[in-house]
Every structure is written in structure tokens, then in C-alpha cells.
Amino acid sequence: MRLKKAFSIISAVNIFALLIVYQQTEITKYGYRNKQKEDFLQQLADKRNYLKYELEYSKSLRNINDRLFVKEANFNLPHEKQVVLIQMPSQVKAATSLVKAANKEQTLFSKVFFWLTPTAEAQAEGGE
Amino acid sequence: MHKKRVARRKFFIFFVFSFLLASLFLRLCYIHFFRSSFLKEVANKQHSEFIEIEPKRGAILDRNFSPLAINLSADSLYAAPKEIKDKISAARKLSQILNLEYSEIVRNFSKDKSFVWVARKLSPQQAQTIKKLKIEGLGFRKESKRSYPNGYLAANVLGFAGLDNQGLEGIELFYNQQLAGSKGWSIFLRDAHQRKLIEESVLLAKDGYSLVLNIDEVIQFIAETELERGVEKFHAKGASIIVIDPFTGRILAMANRPTYNPNTFNKALAEQRKNRSICDFFEPGSVFKIVTATAALEEEKVKETDKFNCENGEYRVANHILHDHTPHGILTFSEVISESSNIGTTKVAQILGPQLIYKYIKLFGFGDYLGIDLRGEVKGVTKPVSQWSKTSIGAVPIGQEVCVTTLQLASAISCVANGGMLMRPFIVDSIIDENKTEIRKNYPLVLRQVMSQETAGRLKDILVKVVEDGTGKAAKIDSIKVAGKTGTAQKVEPNGTYSHTKFIASFIGFAPADNPEIAIAISFDEPHPYYGGVVAGPVFKEVASQTLRYLRKRNLDDEVMYEAKRITP
Numbered sequence: 001m002r003l004k005k006a007f008s009i010i011s012a013v014n015i016f017a018l019l020i021v022y023q024q025t026e027i028t029k030y031g032y033r034n035k036q037k038e039d040f041l042q043q044l045a046d047k048r049n050y051l052k053y054e055l056e057y058s059k060s061l062r063n064i065n066d067r068l069f070v071k072e073a074n075f076n077l078p079h080e081k082q083v084v085l086i087q088m089p090s091q092v093k094a095a096t097s098l099v100k101a102a103n104k105e106q107t108l109f110s111k112v113f114f115w116l117t118p119t120a121e122a123q124a125e126g127g128e
Numbered sequence: 129m130h131k132k133r134v135a136r137r138k139f140f141i142f143f144v145f146s147f148l149l150a151s152l153f154l155r156l157c158y159i160h161f162f163r164s165s166f167l168k169e170v171a172n173k174q175h176s177e178f179i180e181i182e183p184k185r186g187a188i189l190d191r192n193f194s195p196l197a198i199n200l201s202a203d204s205l206y207a208a209p210k211e212i213k214d215k216i217s218a219a220r221k222l223s224q225i226l227n228l229e230y231s232e233i234v235r236n237f238s239k240d241k242s243f244v245w246v247a248r249k250l251s252p253q254q255a256q257t258i259k260k261l262k263i264e265g266l267g268f269r270k271e272s273k274r275s276y277p278n279g280y281l282a283a284n285v286l287g288f289a290g291l292d293n294q295g296l297e298g299i300e301l302f303y304n305q306q307l308a309g310s311k312g313w314s315i316f317l318r319d320a321h322q323r324k325l326i327e328e329s330v331l332l333a334k335d336g337y338s339l340v341l342n343i344d345e346v347i348q349f350i351a352e353t354e355l356e357r358g359v360e361k362f363h364a365k366g367a368s369i370i371v372i373d374p375f376t377g378r379i380l381a382m383a384n385r386p387t388y389n390p391n392t393f394n395k396a397l398a399e400q401r402k403n404r405s406i407c408d409f410f411e412p413g414s415v416f417k418i419v420t421a422t423a424a425l426e427e428e429k430v431k432e433t434d435k436f437n438c439e440n441g442e443y444r445v446a447n448h449i450l451h452d453h454t455p456h457g458i459l460t461f462s463e464v465i466s467e468s469s470n471i472g473t474t475k476v477a478q479i480l481g482p483q484l485i486y487k488y489i490k491l492f493g494f495g496d497y498l499g500i501d502l503r504g505e506v507k508g509v510t511k512p513v514s515q516w517s518k519t520s521i522g523a524v525p526i527g528q529e530v531c532v533t534t535l536q537l538a539s540a541i542s543c544v545a546n547g548g549m550l551m552r553p554f555i556v557d558s559i560i561d562e563n564k565t566e567i568r569k570n571y572p573l574v575l576r577q578v579m580s581q582e583t584a585g586r587l588k589d590i591l592v593k594v595v596e597d598g599t600g601k602a603a604k605i606d607s608i609k610v611a612g613k614t615g616t617a618q619k620v621e622p623n624g625t626y627s628h629t630k631f632i633a634s635f636i637g638f639a640p641a642d643n644p645e646i647a648i649a650i651s652f653d654e655p656h657p658y659y660g661g662v663v664a665g666p667v668f669k670e671v672a673s674q675t676l677r678y679l680r681k682r683n684l685d686d687e688v689m690y691e692a693k694r695i696t697p
Contacts, residue, residue, distance in 0.1 A: 031317070031325040046201040046270075050252065056195055056277035061349040063279070 176328065177316045182272055183309030185293050186336035188286060188300075190345040191380075191557060195277060197286055197300070197390075199293075202273035203255035205246040205266060209237045212265030222246065225257050248291050249273040274300075276390045282348050284403040285341075285382050285502070285555060288390040296393075297401060299339065299555060302503050306559050306567075309336035337567055340558045342378035347371055350674045351381040355650070358667040359385045362633075362655035368405040368534045369667070371675060374542035374638055374647040376572035377551030379500075380675075407504040409531040410632045410651065413617025414468045414599075414660070416527030418540060418636075421465050421590065423488040424476050426583045432462040432590065436472040443471040445522030450474055453616070465590050466598030468614060470526045477525035482513045485525055491578045492540045493550055494532050498575070500553045508532045527617060534634075538649035541636040544587050544611070545644035548579040592641050602665030603637060605673045612637025612668065614660035615651075630654050635664035639672045646675055 057063055159167065188197035205226075212218055219233040226233075226247050236244045249271055250258075258266065274289040287298020295304035312333035316324040355369045364385075371381040384404045388396030402408070424430040441455025452469050464472030477485055489495065495510030509531035511520070523529040535553060543550050552573040559568040579587075591611035594600040599614045615634040618626040633655050638647040648671055650664040657663065 028319075028325065034326075035324060042201075042270075049198075049200050053198060053200055053275055053277055056198070060278045060281070061345065062281045062352075065349070065353065 175317055177318050177322075177324065179314055179316065181312035181314055181330075181333040182293070183311060183333035184335040185272065185274065185289065185309065186307040186338040188307075188339045188341065190341055190343050190348075192344065193340065194345045196282060196341070196343070196345070197274060197276050197289075199272045200275045201270050202249040202251075203268040204248045204271045205250060205255075205258060205268060207237060207244050207246050208242055208265050208267070209239055209244060210242065210265075212237055212263065218263045218266070221261060221263070222258065225254055226250070278345070279391065280387050280389050281345070281352060282343055282382070283387050283390045284384045284401070284405070285343060285379075286390060288393040298403065298502065299341070302501055303339055303556065303559075307336040307339065310334045335562060337559045337561055339556050340560060341555055342373075342380060342557045343382070343555065344380050346678050347675050348381040348383065350678070351671050352383045352387075354667050354670045354674075355383050355385055357670075358650075358652065358655075358663065362652060362657070362663050364652040364655040364663075366404060366653040367651065367655075368408070369648065369650045369671065370405055370534055370538040371671065372538045372542055372553060372647050372649075374545035374644050375551070377539070377542070377553045378557070378572070379553055379555050380646065382555075403502065403504060405534040406500060406502055407506050407533070409506055409508040409533050410653075411530065411617045411620070412527040412532045412537060412634060413615040413632065414470075414527055415537060415613045415615030415634050415636050416530065416532070417465055417468065417473050417525070418544060418587065418591070418613055419488050419492055419494075420473050420477055420480070420485065420525040421461075421587055422492075422544075422579050422583060423480050423484050424461070425586050426488075426579045427480065427484055429479050430461050430476055432460060432586065434461045435459070436461065436464055436469075436475050438464070438469045438471045441471070443474065443522075445474060446518035448519040448522060450522050462590050462593060463598075465613070466593040468594075468599045470522075473526050474522045477521055480525075482516050482521060482524075485521075486510070486513050488578070489524075489530065491550070491576065492536075492543065493575065494530065494536055494540075498535060498539055498553055500535060501555050501570075505535070506533060508536060527615065534649050534651050537634065537636050537651070538647060541613075541638055541649060542647040543578050544584050544591065545638035545647050546584075547581040548577055548584040550575040550578050588641055591637070595637070599659075599661040600635065600637070600665055602661050603635060603668045603672075605639060605669055605676075608639055608673070608676065609641040610637055610639045610669075610672065611641040612665075614665060616658060616660045619654070631658035633658050633660040633663040635660050635668045637668055637672070639676060645679055646672065648672055 185199050187195055187199070190196055205222075209215070215234065215237040219230055219237060222228070222233050223230040228247065233246065236246060246266070247254075255268060259268070272293055274293060276283070276286065276288075285298055287300040287302075288296055289300045289307075290296045293308070295301035295307060300307065310333065312331045314330040315328045317326045317328055318324050351369050351371055355367050358364065359367050366385055368384045369381070370379060372379055382403070382405050384402075386397075386400045388400040393401070435458050438452060438456035438459050440457060441452045443450045450470055452471050454467070456463075456467060456469050456472070459467060459469055459472050461472075461476065463469075464476065489510055495508055497505055497507055499505075511524070511529060516524070520529055539550060539553055552575050554570050554573075556570055558566050558570065560566055588611050591613055592609055594614065595603050595610045595612050600610075600612045603610055603612050603614075613636055615632070615636075617632045617634070618628070619630040619632060621627045621630075632651055632653060634649070634651040636647075636649045638644040648668055650667050650671075652663050655663045
């Protein structure tokens with residue numbers, strides 16, 4: 001009886017001790033995993049910063065100036081009265097060609113029976 | 129008998145074990161009560177590591193929030209000399225990659241230390257190349273490296289931060305406390321290989337604040353490009369330019385030549401690093417005549433139409449003969465300034481007297497600090513009236529025997545542009561935190577009223593004539609009225625005489641004259657040719673016209689979009 005009691009107490013203590021050890025190993029394992037993730041995130045953050053720097057460097061006026069040899073080209077800010085023609089996006093081009101097609105001279109047939117022949121209505125989509 | 133022997137043996141064994149147990153127990157008590165703190169310390173040293181957390185240095189941004197100075201993470205290479213097997217081969221490879229002296233690396237490897245720096249803050253390419261070599265005994269540590277993506281742009285204003293991320297010059301130095309932040313610390317658990325595991329406790333670092341400057345990257349670029357062109361074209365030894373908002377004192381651009389790349393500040397000479405706009409003074413010559421003109425108009429001693437005999441280019445003042453660059457006969461006061469007659473100006477000064485001249489010199493801020501937020505500002509040199517000689521009345525009013533900085537000239541012309549107020553020039557607009565919340569804002573400060581608005585208006589009209597009809601024609605801009613003054617000043621030789629070959633050519637002005645948006649001061653050191661109107665005038669024209677177009681372009685965006693919609697089929 002006494003032996004049984006002693007045995008169960010010792011077992012309980014051992015199990016408890018093992019649980020603690022297991023907990024510590026898990027903590028250490030998660031510690032390593034976290035460290036790895038931290039290092040990886042830090043690498044990404046560093047890369048991001050470096051790319052940001054490269055971006056700023058590439059778009060810096062000084063860099064553009066050096067690369068385009070501005071001294072010879074004599075680039076200058078545009079005068080305020082210069083008109084700039086903006087290239088139309090492809091959807092707008094397609095839409096405007098439809099409008100042109102619709103605006104072509106109608107046949108007598110279509111003029112008389114306009115209610116039978118629907119005119120093409122171009123709708124330009126999208127903004128500027 | 130036998131029983132007694134057994135009992136004695138039992139007792140002996142019991143005694144031995146009891147003794148051992150008691151010893152263990154005593155030893156335990158000794159360790160627990162007397163050695164615990166020491167052993168705890170040893171264990172902590174083994175298991176834990178205390179590290180300082182470096183704060184992130186604040187960024188420096190231009191007024192449009194474009195970054196001018198940022199931080200990058202960089203690998204710094206260290207060595208554990210005892211762990212390097214083939215020191216000679218390692219040193220040879222590293223010297224090629226890092227461009228360092230082979231002997232220096234070998235010396236480092238021979239030190240009786242467990243840790244030596246080999247090179248700090250390497251480029252990513254260098255670090256990658258060294259990592260590929262997989263040399264035992266070498267390691268990398270991450271450090272923060274200050275980087276300037278625009279290179280030499282505004283280098284003299286920004287300054288630079290050293291290896292330990294402490295500001296050493298310019299804005300980096302002046303605002304170092306705000307930029308630096310404060311260090312934190314962390315206690316880590318580490319494993320048997322000294323790798324960090326779990327953070328036990330931490331005090332986070334307080335990152336530095338960022339600065340938003342009044343400097344505009346585009347205007348700075350325009351100023352630097354045109355200044356560079358001027359220096360090359362006229363073979364000048366040096367030059368400086370300041371573009372300032374005359375109503376607020378905000379410095380929109382400040383550039384010098386020679387200059388340097390702050391990314392490689394250790395290779396720059398002192399001559400390249402100094403900000404000559406604020407720390408070089410020189411005799412200004414004819415640009416200084418605005419002081420005399422202001423005094424004459426404000427004190428109502430002279431009117432624009434008053435006539436002065438310019439003695440056909442030669443006039444005696446005490447024992448000195450004063451000359452004009454072009455001989456003139458009778459000129460009105462307005463023409464005296466627009467044609468920059470030294471004789472006419474001296475005669476005006478003689479009417480005013482030394483006391484009044486000196487009063488206005490001090491009112492304009494010459495001979496005093498203006499209080500710009502940069503280190504190294506110099507006061508210049510002005511002589512009190514008690515130290516004037518008999519010839520000084522023919523020298524000081526025309527910009528001789530007085531030394532000024534380009535910054536003081538920029539502030540002086542701003543005074544005329546804004547209706548007579550001397551504004552404190554300043555570089556930094558605000559200090560912000562990482563969430564862009566303003567921590568501190570710098571506001572324009574009026575130092576004093578130098579002249580009345582009426583006098584400023586009258587002087588402005590005279591300065592417009594300088595550009596329209598006078599010596600400043602090269603600064604004229606199509607369809608924009610410009611007011612300005614040219615200056616051509618002889619430099620002083622080491623023997624104390626004025627040189628006939630070395631000059632300072634300058635131009636100060638503002639535009640548009642009726643509603644000034646910018647004021648500019650430019651000076652060239654030893655250009656060829658040397659006339660202010662010929663050398664500095666065209667540079668002013670280019671900088672002013674491009675800057676005004678840029679400033680107006682912001683408002684034109686909507687207009688251009690409308691035009692584009694209207695004309696597309």
C-alpha cells in the first residue's frame with residue numbers, strides 16, 4: 001500500500017517534470033522558428049529598403065541628368081504656353097473609330113428605314 | 129559477537145552515507161546561500177546576451193516629401209583572427225574585394241583579439257562576394273548606413289552622418305539630436321552556439337524624427353545645374369547660389385561649387401565639403417549699393433530724379449582716385465544705380481554721411497548672424513564708423529572694406545522684394561515622426577523692418593531699370609519683370625592690395641518684380657570674364673525663369689488636362 005502510494009507520487013512527479021522539460025523544449029523550438037522568421041522578415045525589409053533606395057536613385061533628377069547627358073541636350077522645363085498632345089489610350093481610339101463609322105453618310109435605305117437599322121452608338125469608356 | 133560486528137558495520141555504512149549526505153547538504157547550502165549570486169551571474173553571461181538596439185535615424189525630406197537622406201541596412205565585416213586558418217590567402221582575397229591595403233588586413237588578422245572590424249558598412253555586392261568565399265573566422269553584422277539617393281544634390285546643405293550614424297556636418301549635424309533618436313536595449317537567451325533565441329526583456333529604441341526641409345528638389349536641381357554650367361563656362365574657382373522665398377525666408381535651394389557626394393564623404397576635401405554660401409565672406413562690390421540707395425531714399429536725402437556729376441569716370445576721395453567702369457557725365461540717382469556708377473554712389477554717400485550708411489548696413493543684417501539653422505554661419509566683416517579712414521566713404525558704400533556672405537546678400541535683396549522686412553532665413557520647415565505627425569514647425573520670423581514699403585517700392589523700380597537698361601541686361605527674362613543688381617568686386621591680394629585679375633562676380637535679384645515669388649543671390653569666385661552682369665546675370669536668368677515655370681506648372685496641370693481633352697479628336 002505504502003509502496004503503491006510512493007510509486008504513484010514518484011510517477012506523478014516524473015510526469016510533471018517531463019511536461020516541464022517538454023514545455024521548455026517547445027519554447028526553445030518556437031524560439032528558433034521565430035528567430036528564423038525574424039531573420040527572413042528582416043532580410044525582406046532590408047531588401048525593400050534597398051529597392052526603395054534604388055527607386056529613389058533611379059528617379060532622382062541628378063541621375064536622369066547624368067544618364068541623358070543633359071549638358072548637351074539642354075533639357076529645360078517647358079514654357080507655360082506649350083501645348084502638349086496626349087496619346088490616346090487604345091480603348092478610346094477604338095471607340096472614336098466607331099463614332100467615325102457611325103457618322104459616315106447614311107444610304108437612302110437607312111435614311112428612310114432608320115427605325116429598322118440601328119445606328120452605331122459609340123460610347124467611350126473610362127476616364128482620362 | 130557476530131551480531132555486534134554486523135551492527136557496527138551497519139552503523140559504519142550508515143555513518144558514511146550520512147556523512148556524504150550531510151556534506152552534499154552542506155555543499156548545497158553553501159552554494160545556495162553564499163555562491164548563488166556569483167553563479168547566477170556566470171549562468172546569465174553564458175545564457176543571456178545584452179545588446180543595445182540602435183534607433184533608426186530619421187529621414188531628411190524635401191518640401192514635397194521626396195527623400196534626400198535615408199537609412200539602409202548594410203553588412204559590416206568582422207573577423208575572429210584566431211579562427212582564421214589561412215590568414216594570408218584570406219587577406220589577399222579581401223583586399224581585392226574591399227580595395228583595402230593587404231598589409232592592413234594582415235595586421236588586423238594578427239591581433240590577439242577575438243573580434244576585429246575588417247570593414248564597416250559594405251555595399252551589397254561586396255558583402256555577397258565575401259559571403260560566397262565562405263572563409264571561416266569571418267562574420268557579418270548588420271548596421272544602419274546613411275544613404276543619399278540624390279548624390280551631390282544639396283550636399284553642402286544636408287551634410288553627412290559618420291560611420292556611427294552621428295551627424296558631422298550640415299543639417300545632419302545641426303539637427304542631430306532630433307534625427308538620432310535614443311538607443312534601446314534587449315536581453316536575449318542564447319544557445320550553445322551563441323545564437324539568439326528568445327527575448328527576455330526589451331526596451332524599444334526610440335527612432336529619430338524626420339525633417340521636412342524648405343528645399344525643393346526640382347529647384348535645387350535647376351540651381352545646381354545652372355551653377356555648374358556657369359562654373360564650367362567661365363572657368364570659375366568656385367560659386368554659390370541661394371534661391372529664397374522673399375516673404376518667408378524659406379530657402380528653396382542652396383548650392384555651391386565645388387561640391388561632393390555625401391555617400392563618399394571620406395574622399396571629399398574640406399574645400400568641397402564646406403558650405404561657402406554661409407561660411408565664406410567676400411567684398412561684395414556694387415551689389416552693396418542697394419544699402420546706400422535704401423539709406424538715401426528712406427532718409428529722404430535723395431530723389432530718383434536728382435542729378436549727380438559722375439566726373440567722367442575719375443573722382444578724388446581724400447588721397448585716393450575713384451574710378452567708374454564706364455565714364456559717365458551727369459546721371460540721375462536712378463541712373464547712378466542702374467549704371468552702377470561708383471562716383472555717383474560715393475557722392476550720395478557723402479550726402480548721407482558715415483553714420484547713416486553704417487546704420488543701414490547693420491539694419492540689413494551685415495556684420496551679424498542671421499540665425500540660419502546651419503552650423504558654420506559667419507558674420508562677415510563691417511567696420512564701425514570710428515574705424516573708418518578718410519577714404520572709407522568712397523569704399524564702403526560701393527561694397528569695399530566690408531565683407532559679406534551670399535546668404536546675407538540673399539536676405540538683403542529679399543528685404544527689397546517683400547516691402548522692407550528682414551526675414552530670418554531657415555532650411556527646415558518641420559520635424560515629423562514616423563506617422564508624419566508634426567512634432568515641431570518652424571515659422572517665418574521677421575527680424576526687423578529695414579525700410580518702409582514705399583522705399584522698397586521705389587528701390588524696386590530702380591532695380592528693374594538695372595535689368596531693363598543698365599548693367600543687368602543679361603538677367604532679363606521674356607515677359608517677366610526682373611529687379612536686380614550686378615556686382616564686380618576685386619579680390620584682395622595677400623599683400624593687401626586689390627587684384628586686377630581676380631574678381632568676385634555677383635548678381636542679386638528677384639522676380640517677378642511686381643509680385644515676387646523668388647529672390648536669388650549668385651556669386652562666382654575668379655571667373656573669366658569677371659563682370660557680374662556677364663557671368664552671374666545669365667545664370668540668374670536661367671534659374672529664375674525655370675524656377676518660375678516650375679512653380680507655375682503646379683497650377684497649370686488642370687489647365688493642360690483641359691487643353692488635352694479639348695484638342696483630342
